[in-house]
Amino acid sequence: MSTPHVIDLAVIGGSGLYKFPGLENASRHAVETPYGAASGEVLVGDFAGRRVAFLARHGESHSLPPHRVNYRANLWALHGLGARTVIGVNAVGGIRTDMGPRAIVVPDQLIDYTHGRYTSFCDVEGAEVKHIDFSEPYTAALRHRLLQGARKAGIAVIDGGCYGATQGPRLETRAEIARMKRDGCDLVGMTGMPEAALARELGLDYACLALVANYAAGCGDEDEISIEEIFAHLAAATAEVPRLLEAMLR
Numbered sequence: 001m002s003t004p005h006v007i008d009l010a011v012i013g014g015s016g017l018y019k020f021p022g023l024e025n026a027s028r029h030a031v032e033t034p035y036g037a038a039s040g041e042v043l044v045g046d047f048a049g050r051r052v053a054f055l056a057r058h059g060e061s062h063s064l065p066p067h068r069v070n071y072r073a074n075l076w077a078l079h080g081l082g083a084r085t086v087i088g089v090n091a092v093g094g095i096r097t098d099m100g101p102r103a104i105v106v107p108d109q110l111i112d113y114t115h116g117r118y119t120s121f122c123d124v125e126g127a128e129v130k131h132i133d134f135s136e137p138y139t140a141a142l143r144h145r146l147l148q149g150a151r152k153a154g155i156a157v158i159d160g161g162c163y164g165a166t167q168g169p170r171l172e173t174r175a176e177i178a179r180m181k182r183d184g185c186d187l188v189g190m191t192g193m194p195e196a197a198l199a200r201e202l203g204l205d206y207a208c209l210a211l212v213a214n215y216a217a218g219c220g221d222e223d224e225i226s227i228e229e230i231f232a233h234l235a236a237a238t239a240e241v242p243r244l245l246e247a248m249l250r
């Protein structure tokens with residue numbers, strides 16, 4: 001692995017964010033980890049006067065579905081390059097009425113409905129078993145920095161909400177979403193876990209910036225969810241991300 005850099009912020013881009021606009025003088029790092037290969041090369045460059053790392057969660061050409069992302073390798077790679085602060089950008093469906101398409105949310109809780117993913121760095125032979133406190137799955141100070149950045153940039157962001165992480169890659173049934181709503185979920189996405197828990201295991205500060213692409217099944221007016229619309233709304237919300245992060249970092 002190359003020499004660790006001082007990295008002020010690492011960004012894991014989700015669906016719709018495969019490149020980081022404004023990242024200058026970027027070097028590319030292909031990182032091998034004990035857990036296999038990350039989703040792609042990590043770009044490390046200059047943004048808003050800081051050193052910023054960027055990794056496309058699904059690969060730069062979106063070739064990895066949510067259940068096949070190597071979350072462990074991604075976080076291990078960012079940590080190994082010197083990142084201690086990570087923001088996961090995640091496309092989501094909105095369950096709560098005020099979380100409609102194009103809304104931007106900084107959730108403060110999550111419920112994990114995923115299965116069959118590697119959820120811990122502890123499950124390899126000989127690894128020390130760590131029971132992390134996960135009462136608050138996101139780092140409060142980093143959430144506040146994101147919210148302040150949004151305020152400075154004049155971008156409307158919803159403070160708080162519960163992210164329900166589903167397995168994907170299919171969208172959910174109405175009944176599944178109705179159950180999630182009863183459980184207290186406000187948002188649904190496929191990539192929020194195990195990323196948040198793995199970040200905690202490595203001692204990273206971690207927060208989620210959730211971009212609402214659609215109303216979740218049964219929550220909007222439409223009978224069906226259009227994938228084209230999802231990507232159009234996602235593109236609009238994604239366009240705000242660099243400005244928000246710039247305001248946060250300056």
Ligand code: HPA
Binds near residue numbers: 093172188189213215
């Ligand atoms: N469900 C799960 N993940 C998503 C959705 C959804 O409706 N929209 C965008 N990501």
